[in-house]
Amino acid sequence: MLFEHLDSMFNTRLSELGFTRYELGKTYLGYPLTFYLPKIMNNGPRLLLTAGFHGEEIAGPISLLTFINTCRKSYFEKFYMSFMPLVNPTGINRKIRNNVNNENPDAGFIRTGDPESFSQSKEGKILSDHMEEMVASSHDGMITLHEDNIRSPYGYTFTWEQSEHPTKFSYDIAETISKFFPLHPDGRLIDVVSVTDMVVNEGIIYNYNDGSFEDYLYQKGCKYCACPDIDQNRSLEYRVSANIEIIKTFLNFYEQI
DSSP, X not given: OHHHHHHHHHHHHHHHTTEEEEEEEEOGGGOEEEEEEESSOOSSOEEEEEEOSSTTOTHHHHHHHHHHHHSOTHHHHHOEEEXXXXXXXXXXXXXXXXXXXXXXXXXXXXXXXXXXXXXXXXXXXXXXXXXXXXXXXXXXXXEEEEEESSSTTOBEEEEEESSSSOOHHHHHHHHHHHTTSOBOOSEEEEOTTOSSEEEEBTTEEESOOOOOHHHHHHHTTOSEEEEEEEETTSOHHHHHHHHHHHHHHHHHHHHOO
16 A cells, blocks of 8 residues: 555655654544654754645655655754655545545644635644644744646645745745746636635745645744645656755755845
8 A cells, every 4th residue: 555655665764864753643544644853953944844635646745755865964954854744644545635534634724714624634633633743843934745636737836924925935936846837827726625716926826824734834933834736747757856846945945044
């Protein structure tokens, strides 16, 4: 099964790199929701890297795994990075967006106009029970890797910042996406699961209140959040290559501030 395979690979590699694995709780069918923290504290920016909220968006977890296997060692020395790579185990194994009970793990953290925000998945409830650790781990920034199989061939990114307008952080993420995918045209993008709509400008949907995990962390003070959505209809190898560059852009931002 795909989750078990990826879970084993993440555990092996992150253990080698000096991370401690925590099981935050059991999701449906007894699968663990895992979270990795460095054993040794450093004074670098506290950054949370996540993937696997939607089970069919498999490039995210594979990209994170490829990144930790190939990235330069200095990233682990400069940044206090934590990883949550496989949020939706049953969705990953069944290659479906939601979990096995048809609940969206990336919704319901804040109540909004979106119907999905009025209920929370089992994974979401586990994360909510550990929100103090999530907020602390993402104090300076977080990124979660997503994909979009509807708005092909475009790519775009949600970003959240503690400022009225997007800054270099948001534009850097969008620029990197544009090297692999045409950016979604400016204007309104209708969310297929929401009653609200989203404004896209230069490939960026900015400070959008959708009740997601990312939105919640932003509301709790996370300085910079990114949720890139890339075209799922490209090959897996191509999507992983794009995500690796997006992750590097995210991290390199902190080397410049």
